[in-house]
Amino acid sequence: MNLSAETEEKVMFDDIASMLRTFEEKRENLMPILQEIQEKYRYLAPPALEMVAKRLGLSSCDVYGVATFYNQFRFNPPGKHQIKVCLGTACHVRGGDIILENFERKLEIQAGQTTPDREFSIDRVACVGCCALAPVAIVDDTVYGHMAPSKVEGVILGFEIEKERKEREKQDSESQE
């Protein structure tokens, strides 16, 4: 498991290195680069920031300063299923924080963290633009409107059942072979 994570990381850094070569050494390219890395790998690993700094001729603290300034960037890998709980004004008024708390309690992690098995991560977001459906939570790409604390359990249970089913199928096909 650890070994594969390491090779995965190596592939990622090699890939980032070749991607960086396509950008000119211009400061205004900093944000587009960070965005591209984040889009592809879903987070910015500290060594990746170092590589970016080197490529653009900036100090790594400068790059880190810019990256941490903006809400978009994250520095730890997200879970397989990303849960985003909207805490925009309309969702707040309708109890969005209670929804967030329920996810946190159920998964035993705080907003901004990932479960140890890297299955789920929780993030708080400010307004996803479906205020009329408040409170709203987004899991992966599915928007759940009119959320309720009791629905939280159902959403997570759905993923767990799906995972168990896949594992069972895998076992079944293995035993058949």
Added chain:
Amino acid sequence: MNHKSKEKLLEAFASIKTEAEKRFEKIKGDSNQNIFIGMATCGLASGAIEVKRAFEEALAEQKINAHMISVGCFGHCYAEPLVIIDKPGFPPILYHNVTPGKANLLVKAFLRDDDPVFEHVLGAMEENELIPTVMEFPRFSQEKRVVMAKCGLIDPEDIYQYIAQGGYSALAKALAVDPEQVIFEVLESGLRGRGGAGFLTGKKWQFVQDAEEKGKVVICNADEGDPGAYMDRAILESNPHQVIEGVAICAYAVGAKRAIVYVRAEYPLAVKIVQKAIEQARELRLLGKGILGTDFDLDIRVFQGSGAFVCGEETALIQSIQGQRGMPQPRPPYPAQTGLWGKPTVINNVKTLASVPPIVEKGGKWLKEIGTKKSPGTAIFSVVGDTVHAGLVEIPMGVTLRSLVFDICGGVPNQKKFKAVQIGGPSGGCLPEQFLDTPIDFDSLTEAGAMMGSGGMVVMDENTCMIDVARYFLDFTQHESCGKCTFCRIGTKHLLDTLERITKGEGRDGDIELLEGLSIDIKEGSLCGLGKTAPNPVLTTIEYFRDEYEAHIQEKRCPAMMCRALTAYYIDLDKCARGCDACVGSCPTESIFTTRDRKKAIDQTLCVKCGECMTACPSEYDAVRKVSPPELAPKIERPEEG
């Protein structure tokens, strides 16, 4: 421009328009039956994808030839998924809250058997003798759509649909006259910047046009950061070409060859649609080199903002494009003199730029006829919260808050009492009932202590705690403060800490005065709009709801019963039914136990006050109560196990 090249320009545009009309006819197909389905964010969240699939399956099953056209946001989010069916012999009919089942029914009953299924109709889109029109609803008739006129009626990913409906003709018209004349029309219209501050757009353009330096830039500000407003996104996702046309007209008027659309990366769909729109416009030579055969060049690109509220401020936005932390800079120099890369720069909001094509098309005087004298034109609000018809509303300026909240948006649901309306997001303020007759325009709202801001409007009923709302906004601005000015960075933190104490029941005498004094200092000691306006939610709630602050501080009581530390749920044993278990399963923390006489009670040490048991309790018992302060809840011991 001489006569000959003017003719050439108009000819070039006419040929594009003919092509667009031809294609539009072809899209409609031979059957001429069209189903328009709203596929913007609200629609998707309400299940538009399933509805679309259900339509397609039903059409295939019935072997009916009809066209499905995916359109953008119609603004009526409360009624999503929305579907318009246009069938020969009938007016176009709008159906609301369409489910896959209803889709199947509509195909069979309406498209096959000519029965429009009256019980599911919201209204017809045109005058006719058969079906009442949507115009009988104030939500439709009292709106005046200028910016959103085509939103929800065309496919945003097809430039020809926009052109066939009159799009880009304003650009052709503008290119045929001198830049000065374009600016004159915009000045004449009295259009004010829709980003919030309300500066005269024409004047801003003139400054940049007057600047002699080369390399001017136009920036379209779509960095919508207010956590309760989404109209910029809806416009970009539903009709991107109107914005691009506005950008092009602006660039021509001020003499810029480069333009940037600054969109938040959190809006991936908007980014994708705008990029596609720019490409399509370039293919038709409505952008790029030698636009429509003239010598005007314009290159537009999209820059993705990375989500910092302060980047909505123009100088911070420029910093962020240059790859820096988005920190505001002192003005002057204004961006009109020294902006992006030190060049003269126009920065306009999405709504401002989208207002430009209709102005050029119909003349500056036309806009003046809409709205008020000092604030001509329309305003777009995202009216959300405790209101019946939530969604995007475009109204002429000068309409009162009362008619917006009660007539147009249907008032407060569930027979609850209206308490306040929060306008302008984190920079705005909460206005109570006595301000409902305030007309909505830049100056009146500022006078009342709120502001136009981004156009976010949250309606709140009697169950909303004003201190908690102020705390919520401070939490937001505190997090988003860039840290440059001491008063904003540390002052907002102290405001937030004090408000948090109050909502937890740890308020002290003198807290209200502390909040007021600190608020004024922050306003005075901050450089940019974020700090200058961050205390507004605190100041307005203290001014209009001082009694609530006092109840929190002195009685440790939350009158709206919203602050969780100050409330408690309990089960009224006289009403609870023996043997009923409805609440037990709903509780996420297993805090509900069975008492000795087989009724239910709540363990206050485990309760997280989510209110699920209250929802779960069957209405014939209605046994769950909420009280504040929490001491009012009767204490019931959990019986020993066994």
